[in-house]
Amino acid sequence: MNSRTRHLLPAGQSKEDYPIMVLLVDDQLMVGEAVRRLLASEPDLDFHYCSDANVAAAVAKEMKPTVILQDLVMPGTSGLELVRRYRSDPLIRNIPVIMLSTKEEAATKSEAFAAGANDYLVKLPDRLELTARIRYHSRAYLNQIQRDEAYAALRESQQALLNMNMELQRIAKLDGLTGLSNRRYFDEYLSAEWPRAAQDHEALGVLMIDVDDFKRYNDTYGHLAGDEVLKAVARTLEHHCRPSSDLIARFGGEEFVFVSAALSADGVRQLGDTLCRAVEALGLPHRASRVSPNVTISVGGALAYPAQGGTPMFLIEAADKALYQSKEAGRNRTSV
Ligand code: GH3
Ligand code: MG
Ligand code: MG
Ligand code: MG
Numbered sequence: 001m002n003s004r005t006r007h008l009l010p011a012g013q014s015k016e017d018y019p020i021m022v023l024l025v026d027d028q029l030m031v032g033e034a035v036r037r038l039l040a041s042e043p044d045l046d047f048h049y050c051s052d053a054n055v056a057a058a059v060a061k062e063m064k065p066t067v068i069l070q071d072l073v074m075p076g077t078s079g080l081e082l083v084r085r086y087r088s089d090p091l092i093r094n095i096p097v098i099m100l101s102t103k104e105e106a107a108t109k110s111e112a113f114a115a116g117a118n119d120y121l122v123k124l125p126d127r128l129e130l131t132a133r134i135r136y137h138s139r140a141y142l143n144q145i146q147r148d149e150a151y152a153a154l155r156e157s158q159q160a161l162l163n164m165n166m167e168l169q170r171i172a173k174l175d176g177l178t179g180l181s182n183r184r185y186f187d188e189y190l191s192a193e194w195p196r197a198a199q200d201h202e203a204l205g206v207l208m209i210d211v212d213d214f215k216r217y218n219d220t221y222g223h224l225a226g227d228e229v230l231k232a233v234a235r236t237l238e239h240h241c242r243p244s245s246d247l248i249a250r251f252g253g254e255e256f257v258f259v260s261a262a263l264s265a266d267g268v269r270q271l272g273d274t275l276c277r278a279v280e281a282l283g284l285p286h287r288a289s290r291v292s293p294n295v296t297i298s299v300g301g302a303l304a305y306p307a308q309g310g311t312p313m314f315l316i317e318a319a320d321k322a323l324y325q326s327k328e329a330g331r332n333r334t335s336v
Contacts, residue, residue, distance in 0.1 A: 020138040026071035053077040066138035072101035096137035175250040178234035186249035198306035205263035208319040211254040216288035272299035272334025296332035
């Protein structure tokens with residue numbers, strides 16, 4: 001039983017134990033008594049009576065009957081007007097309405113159906129016919145609620161699947177340790193950025209970033225401490241990444257890669273220097289390092305103009321060569 005049915009039926013009721021509930025709206029108390037007597041011998045029918053047209057809609061909303069027997073001619077608000085009122089209220093608009101009237105003209109009946117009535121009986125109807133129609137309309141109504149409920153549950157589970165799918169797609173792009181984009185997403189991103197930059201006649205800058213003497217770090221402080229260093233370095237690199245033009249990813253192991261569509265060759269070098277200084281300034285002790293008492297990185301940068309040809313792979317290889325030069329030249333520096 002979901003929220004939808006709970007709001008259509010009174011609290012705590014399920015469809016199975018929900019009796020057929022009849023609400024008679026008729027200004028004549030004698031009619032009210034007569035219908036009560038007609039239905040008294042039907043144990044599955046729960047009878048309620050309202051003589052005041054002004055409160056009928058409110059009573060229906062409160063009671064949520066499975067069928068409304070609606071008098072046609074009432075002082076003040078007419079029966080047709082009341083039917084229209086039920087139909088305009090989302091909480092009760094689907095409750096079936098059987099019109100009760102002394103009028104037998106086809107035109108009157110036609111008008112009642114046009115206003116939204118489901119059925120029309122001439123007063124006072126025969127007990128067998130009245131109860132048959134009450135049961136028929138109530139059952140149809142309760143079945144409709146059940147279909148709505150099943151449909152809502154289906155929609156809910158479809159939405160849950162969609163959400164799960166979106167979450168999986170998001171996670172599939174991320175590196176588990178650092179939360180940065182992973183290698184797979186980096187490759188995808190660069191393959192898409194390349195033709196985009198070619199079309200816009202923009203340059204693409206790539207910086208390969210590698211933690212210095214990291215094997216020695218692990219050997220000295222342990223692999224778990226090494227993981228913490230990778231996370232701290234990742235946060236620092238991420239800090240310099242502008243989402244509108246840049247992507248920072250974990251390339252693999254202790255290597256990261258930065259790609260930017262907003263850099264000149266000078267910009268690549270400056271960004272590399274900034275990143276080197278920022279990581280060293282973290283002050284993460286590295287007593288086994290041959291470079292510095294703190295953890296440092298080396299950076300290799302390269303710039304390409306995709307409009308002039310080439311491939312993303314050449315750009316990465318160029319940055320990798322520059323990184324090798326930084327390592328050769330003593331580490332904790334940038335080469336372009
Ligand atoms: P260099 O300055 O030349 O880069 O020396 P290096 O020791 O950093 O380079 P090397 O390639 O010899 O070693 C890289 C080390 O990074 C070895 C490997 O165990 C470690 N490493 C790679 N991935 C991880 C990781 O996810 N966590 C930890 N703690 N260590 C990692
Ligand atoms: Mg009347
Ligand atoms: Mg390495
Ligand atoms: Mg290294």
